[in-house]
Amino acid sequence: MPVCLLPPVVVDRIAAGEVVERPASVVKELVENALDAGASRIEVIVDGGGRRLIRVGDDGAGMTPADLELAVERHATSKLTAESDLLAISSLGFRGEALPSIGSVARLLITSRTSGGEAHAIEVVAGNKSGLRPAALSAGTRVEVRDLFFATPARLKFLKTERAETAAAVDVVKRLAMSRPDIAFTVVADERDPVSYAARGTGVEARLARVGDILGPDFRANAVPVLAEKDGVGLAGVAGLPAVARGNALAQYLFVNGRPVKDKLLIGALRAAYADLVPSGRFAAAALWIELDPREVDVNVHPAKTEVRFRDAGLVRGLMVSALRAALGGESHRSAASPRPVDSLRPISAPRPTGIAGWRADVSPAAPPGFAEARQASFAAFAPSADARADAAPPLAEPASHPLGAARAQLHSTYIVAETAEGLVIVDQHAAHERLVYERLKRQLAGGGIARQMLLVPAVVEFDPDDAARLAARADALATFGLVLESFGPGAVMVREVPALLGETDVVKLVRDLADHLAEWDDALPLERRLLHVAATMACHGSVRAGRRLRPEEMNALLREMEATPNAGQCNHGRPTYVALSLAEIERLFGRR
Structure with missing residues (x-):
C-alpha cells in the first residue's frame, strides 16, 4: 500500500479517539477552556449521560468572529505562540485538538461574544464546518455538543449506562471546581436537582470552604491540614483521618499547579503515607495541591493531560509522604466523629431497655443492656458479662478434646486466650466472629434467603446523589441479604429492614460502606462476586467488637463454631483470626530449651 495523506476528517477522528474517550472527556475539555478564558x-x-447533550456556558472573554472560525481548526489555540516554551505550560489546555476532535464525532455548536462585540455562532457536524452566522448571547461562550459519537457509532457500545456516564461527568466538574474555588459552578445533570458551588475566593480558607462544599462537613470535621515546602515544591491541602477512609478512591483529589490529575506517582505516595493506618481495601480521603515551577513538571505526557511527569519525582513523593505522616501523627489522639446512633434497631414488640439501677460506667466491668453491644447469634444464650479472668474461669472443656482448646481468659477485652493440648491459642474475637457471620450469611443466602428484622423507626441516610442512586438501583440485590431500602428523594435512601443476624448495628455506617463498595462494581463482574462483597461488608458490621467482655461460655462457644466453620483461620480481609504457640515455642521464649 502506498504512503498517502489521510483526509482531515479521518485525522480528526483519530485525534478524537485520544482526546474524547467518553462524555466526561468532553466536559473536561470544555470546562478547561472556560477556565482558561477567565470565566468567573x-x-x-448534561443530558442522557452526555450522549444527547452537553452544554457548557461561561462569562469569560469570548471570541471574535475570526477567532471563532480558527477555534475549530486542528492545532489552533490561543494558549500558545510560536515562541512559547513548551516546558513551561501554565494553562489547562493547549493542544488545540479538543474542539475539532469533538466536532468530528458529534454535532458541535459554538456561540461566543466578546465584551462590546457582537455574538456569532459556528457549527461543525461530523467534521463538516458551517459558516459564521449572527447569534444571541449576552457575553462569554456557550458550547453545545449533541449526539456524541453519532458519526462513529461503534464507540457508543463501549460507553457505560447513562447513570455511570453522568456520574463520571459530574465527578470531572467536581474536581475542576475543587481546583478553582474562586469560580462559581452550576451542574445540571439529567433529572437531578441542580448543584451549585458558590465562588469562595482565593487562599487557604477558600480551598477549605470548597472542600467542605464537595466532600461535606463530616470530612472537614475529621480532616487535618497539610502544609509543607521543600526545594521549591509546595504542598497544601487537607487529609482525612484514617477512621474516615472510604471504600474507593473517589475522594482523592490531587492537583498539580491547579490541574486535576490522577497520577500514579501521587496516588502511590498517598497510599504509602497511609500504609500503617488504613487497612487493605480502604482508601484515604484527601484534597492536596502541589505547586512548583512549571519547568519542573511535564504536563504533556498524556493526551487527556491527567498524568504528569516530574523532573525530580523522588522529591515530590518524599515531600508528600513525610508531610502527610507528620500531619496525621500530630493528630493521633483524634478519632473520627461518630455518626448519630440509630436507636431503632430492635423488634417492634420489645420494650426499650431503661438500664440497671446502680450500674456505673466507671466501676462496673460491663455495660448493662441498652448500652452494651448487642449479643450476637453465637452468644445468644448468654447475658451481658463481666470480665473473664484466669482465676474465675473454670474450664468448660478439656484442652485435648478440641483443636482450639478451652478458653482460659480474655485479654484487653479483645483477645481470647485458650489452652490446647500442645500449647495455647490467642484469638482476635472480632476477626474470628466476622468470618463466622460471613459464612452464616452465605449459608442463609444459599438456603433460600436471609431473615430480616424491621426497624422500629426507618433510618434515613443522606449521600451524594450518585451514591444514593446506585443504592436505589441495586435495592433488589441488597434485599436478598435482608437489607430493605428505598429511594427517599435526591441524595437519600430510607432503610426499613436489616438482616436479623447482625443484631444491633450502626445502620448509617453500614449503608455508607455498602455505597462505597457499589461505586466500584463493574457490570462485567460476576454476580456472585458482587454479592459476596456485600456479605463481607455486612459481616464486618455484625461481628462482636473488640473491647466487649465475654463470659467463659461465650468464648468457648466462639471457639467451637470456629472449629466447625470453613476458612475460620482468616477474617474477610485476609488477616489471621488466631495465633497458635506450641509448648516448645513458649519454652524457648523462657529459655527452658
Whole structure:
C-alpha cells in the first residue's frame, strides 16, 4: 500500500479517539477552556449521560468572529505562540485538538461574544464546518455538543449506562471546581436537582470552604491540614483521618499547579503515607495541591493531560509522604466523629431497655443492656458479662478434646486466650466472629434467603446523589441479604429492614460502606462476586467488637463454631483470626530449651 495523506476528517477522528474517550472527556475539555478564558461563572448541563447533550456556558472573554472560525481548526489555540516554551505550560489546555476532535464525532455548536462585540455562532457536524452566522448571547461562550459519537457509532457500545456516564461527568466538574474555588459552578445533570458551588475566593480558607462544599462537613470535621515546602515544591491541602477512609478512591483529589490529575506517582505516595493506618481495601480521603515551577513538571505526557511527569519525582513523593505522616501523627489522639446512633434497631414488640439501677460506667466491668453491644447469634444464650479472668474461669472443656482448646481468659477485652493440648491459642474475637457471620450469611443466602428484622423507626441516610442512586438501583440485590431500602428523594435512601443476624448495628455506617463498595462494581463482574462483597461488608458490621467482655461460655462457644466453620483461620480481609504457640515455642521464649 502506498504512503498517502489521510483526509482531515479521518485525522480528526483519530485525534478524537485520544482526546474524547467518553462524555466526561468532553466536559473536561470544555470546562478547561472556560477556565482558561477567565470565566468567573460556569454552567454545565448534561443530558442522557452526555450522549444527547452537553452544554457548557461561561462569562469569560469570548471570541471574535475570526477567532471563532480558527477555534475549530486542528492545532489552533490561543494558549500558545510560536515562541512559547513548551516546558513551561501554565494553562489547562493547549493542544488545540479538543474542539475539532469533538466536532468530528458529534454535532458541535459554538456561540461566543466578546465584551462590546457582537455574538456569532459556528457549527461543525461530523467534521463538516458551517459558516459564521449572527447569534444571541449576552457575553462569554456557550458550547453545545449533541449526539456524541453519532458519526462513529461503534464507540457508543463501549460507553457505560447513562447513570455511570453522568456520574463520571459530574465527578470531572467536581474536581475542576475543587481546583478553582474562586469560580462559581452550576451542574445540571439529567433529572437531578441542580448543584451549585458558590465562588469562595482565593487562599487557604477558600480551598477549605470548597472542600467542605464537595466532600461535606463530616470530612472537614475529621480532616487535618497539610502544609509543607521543600526545594521549591509546595504542598497544601487537607487529609482525612484514617477512621474516615472510604471504600474507593473517589475522594482523592490531587492537583498539580491547579490541574486535576490522577497520577500514579501521587496516588502511590498517598497510599504509602497511609500504609500503617488504613487497612487493605480502604482508601484515604484527601484534597492536596502541589505547586512548583512549571519547568519542573511535564504536563504533556498524556493526551487527556491527567498524568504528569516530574523532573525530580523522588522529591515530590518524599515531600508528600513525610508531610502527610507528620500531619496525621500530630493528630493521633483524634478519632473520627461518630455518626448519630440509630436507636431503632430492635423488634417492634420489645420494650426499650431503661438500664440497671446502680450500674456505673466507671466501676462496673460491663455495660448493662441498652448500652452494651448487642449479643450476637453465637452468644445468644448468654447475658451481658463481666470480665473473664484466669482465676474465675473454670474450664468448660478439656484442652485435648478440641483443636482450639478451652478458653482460659480474655485479654484487653479483645483477645481470647485458650489452652490446647500442645500449647495455647490467642484469638482476635472480632476477626474470628466476622468470618463466622460471613459464612452464616452465605449459608442463609444459599438456603433460600436471609431473615430480616424491621426497624422500629426507618433510618434515613443522606449521600451524594450518585451514591444514593446506585443504592436505589441495586435495592433488589441488597434485599436478598435482608437489607430493605428505598429511594427517599435526591441524595437519600430510607432503610426499613436489616438482616436479623447482625443484631444491633450502626445502620448509617453500614449503608455508607455498602455505597462505597457499589461505586466500584463493574457490570462485567460476576454476580456472585458482587454479592459476596456485600456479605463481607455486612459481616464486618455484625461481628462482636473488640473491647466487649465475654463470659467463659461465650468464648468457648466462639471457639467451637470456629472449629466447625470453613476458612475460620482468616477474617474477610485476609488477616489471621488466631495465633497458635506450641509448648516448645513458649519454652524457648523462657529459655527452658
